[in-house]
Amino acid sequence: MAKKTDAExxxxxxxxxxxxxxxxxxxxxxxxxKEKLASMILYNNGNTQDGEDMYQEAIIVMDKNxxxxxxxxxxxxxxxxxxxxxxxxxxxxxxxxxTLKEKFYDHELIGEGIEPDLLMMNDQRKSxxxxxxxxxxxxxxxxxxxxxxxxxxxxxxxxxGLHDASTARKAKYDCQQxxxxxxxxxxxxxxxxx
Amino acid sequence: MTPLLTxxxxxxxxxxxxxxKMSQEIREEFIQKLNNDPQxxxxxxxxxLSREVIGLKITENLxxxxxxxxxxxxxxKPEKENIVHLRPTEKIRxxxxxxxxxxxxxxxxxxxxxxxxxxxxxxxxDMAVVEYQGINSKANRSEGAGSKVDQIIIDYVNKTQSxxxxxxxxxxxxxxxxxxxxxxAQNYLGRLYLLxxxxxxxxxxxxxxxxxxxxxxxxxIAQVLCELKQGSGREELSVNLKKILDNPEHTYYxxxxxxxxxxxxxxxxxxx
Numbered sequence: 001m002a003k004k005t006d007a008e009x010x011x012x013x014x015x016x017x018x019x020x021x022x023x024x025x026x027x028x029x030x031x032x033x034k035e036k037l038a039s040m041i042l043y044n045n046g047n048t049q050d051g052e053d054m055y056q057e058a059i060i061v062m063d064k065n066x067x068x069x070x071x072x073x074x075x076x077x078x079x080x081x082x083x084x085x086x087x088x089x090x091x092x093x094x095x096x097x098x099t100l101k102e103k104f105y106d107h108e109l110i111g112e113g114i115e116p117d118l119l120m121m122n123d124q125r126k127s128x129x130x131x132x133x134x135x136x137x138x139x140x141x142x143x144x145x146x147x148x149x150x151x152x153x154x155x156x157x158x159x160x161g162l163h164d165a166s167t168a169r170k171a172k173y174d175c176q177q178x179x180x181x182x183x184x185x186x187x188x189x190x191x192x193x194x
Numbered sequence: 195m196t197p198l199l200t201x202x203x204x205x206x207x208x209x210x211x212x213x214x215k216m217s218q219e220i221r222e223e224f225i226q227k228l229n230n231d232p233q234x235x236x237x238x239x240x241x242x243l244s245r246e247v248i249g250l251k252i253t254e255n256l257x258x259x260x261x262x263x264x265x266x267x268x269x270x271k272p273e274k275e276n277i278v279h280l281r282p283t284e285k286i287r288x289x290x291x292x293x294x295x296x297x298x299x300x301x302x303x304x305x306x307x308x309x310x311x312x313x314x315x316x317x318x319x320d321m322a323v324v325e326y327q328g329i330n331s332k333a334n335r336s337e338g339a340g341s342k343v344d345q346i347i348i349d350y351v352n353k354t355q356s357x358x359x360x361x362x363x364x365x366x367x368x369x370x371x372x373x374x375x376x377x378x379a380q381n382y383l384g385r386l387y388l389l390x391x392x393x394x395x396x397x398x399x400x401x402x403x404x405x406x407x408x409x410x411x412x413x414x415i416a417q418v419l420c421e422l423k424q425g426s427g428r429e430e431l432s433v434n435l436k437k438i439l440d441n442p443e444h445t446y447y448x449x450x451x452x453x454x455x456x457x458x459x460x461x462x463x464x465x466x
Contacts, residue, residue: 024256028263056260060253069214132247145251173202179244180199188243 006077013066016150020063028059033078037085045098046089054092058085067149128188135182140175147172198237208241311461318456319422343367343378361386377406388416391423414438415446418453431457 004012004026012023037058038051046054058081065071071080133141139160146156153165153172162168198204210216211224227234346363349355355363364386367379380403387396397413417434431453438450456462 021259024259025263028260029267052264056257056264059260060256063256064249064253126250129247129250132243133250136247141248141251144248145255148245148248149252176205176244177200179247180240183244183247184199184240186243 009077010066010071013063016067017152017155020067020149024059024063027062027077027081028055030078033081036078037082040082040086041089044089045093050089050092054085054089055081057088058082061088128186132179132182132186132188136175136179139171140178143168143172143175144179198233199240204237205241208238212242212245308461314461319419341375341378343375343382346379347382357386357390377403380406384416388420388423391420391425393417393420393424396420414444415449418450422453 004023009023009027012019014020034051034055037055038048041051041054042048061084062071062077062081136144142160143156146159151159153168156172157163157165157168160168162171207216207220207224211221216224228238343364346355346360350357350360361383364379364383367375369376380399384396384399384403387393387399396416400413400416414434414437418431418438421431421434435450435454435457438444438446439454441447444450
């Protein structure tokens with residue numbers, strides 16, 4: 001496979017579907033940035049597993065930011081991932097009442113076009129959202145997740161073993177209606193509206 | 195439940211707005227509706243929250259996928275390539291630094307020690323030769339002092355004549371000269387050849403000198419020393435050395451033992 005530029009990888013993630021999967025795999029298997037982050041974490045009271053975990057979390061955050069239009073860096077994807085990973089690790093250390101041996105400032109994130117508030121979801125909110133998700137069946141979760149990632153109806157049908165695209169479309173509509181009903185009945189919607 | 199969200203077209207509109215795929219004209223109209231219609235506001239917020247809920251599922255799926263890729267990466271690569279090269283900790287770096295200095299000091303010590311040993315080896319050869327040929331000693335010049343040969347040697351000892359010049363001058367002393375002069379000239383020639391490591395010439399000169407003086411030339415030790423000077427190998431040296439070592443009564447037996455010990459040492463093998 002020809003080497004992709006950062007811009008191409010970002011475009012692939014934005015496009016969604018199989019392209020996103022390919023781009024994420026390319027980024028994940030970039031050992032250079034993985035080693036750099038792992039090395040920083042080991043130096044700062046972590047171990048190799050922490051390094052792996054933070055790298056995965058950084059990719060998850062990067063993917064979300066790109067998909068939601070919050071990716072505005074002018075630097076490289078590598079420095080973007082490194083900044084996120086470092087910030088996430090700093091937060092982990094804070095929980096353990098430890099600090100980074102090297103200085104880390106929020107402006108390092110802002111320099112990468114990252115808003116620190118967007119990186120961490122409040123634990124309480126995460127728990128509330130998880131409760132809502134749990135009310136939706138596994139099949140609906142899978143259909144809506146694929147749809148949200150811009151998979152075509154044909155691909156959704158093929159991946160979930162549905163008859164055809166038309167069946168997938170109907171299933172997606174039903175699932176979406178179920179979810180809207182669940183969400184609408186929840187008090188969280190009021191806080192979103194306030 | 196908000197009735198607007200039962201309409202798939204409206205959901206698609208929300209989706210287009212969120213992903214920035216809406217045209218400018220429709221977008222303006224859409225924003226106006228959102229700002230003015232509470233029903234639209236509620237529907238849009240419900241839509242956003244439902245996306246956020248599914249976002250959790252997407253994150254969960256990606257986390258599983260990353261773990262899977264991690265496993266694949268490790269199983270597809272040879273063990274050696276799986277090692278993540280990490281920056282060493284402060285403690286390890288300090289230890290590395292101390293080890294580095296220790297190795298450097300060790301190398302420096304070894305080099306100095308080797309140099310001293312080399313000097314000792316070299317010095318031994320020179321001293322052994324000088325001791326034997328004793329050209330500088332007064333005893334060797336006492337007999338027949340005042341002769342032409344003595345003058346040549348005095349010039350050499352006083353460094354007014356070089357080794358080569360001295361050899362040439364001594365060669366000029368013909369067999370027709372007084373017996374003692376020719377004998378002394380050949381004897382000194384032997385010593386000077388020994389100093390220069392010219393073993394064949396040395397042997398010839400010594401033999402002539404011995405014949406003239408009426409004694410049997412015993413050149414074993416001279417040969418050994420000359421070969422030492424020449425830098426000959428251990429095996430070559432051993433042949434002549436053995437002749438002396440086999441005879442504990444030999445005049446140079448003790449010196450031969452010392453030479454034998456020396457040439458069998460580690461440092462000698464290293465520098466010869």
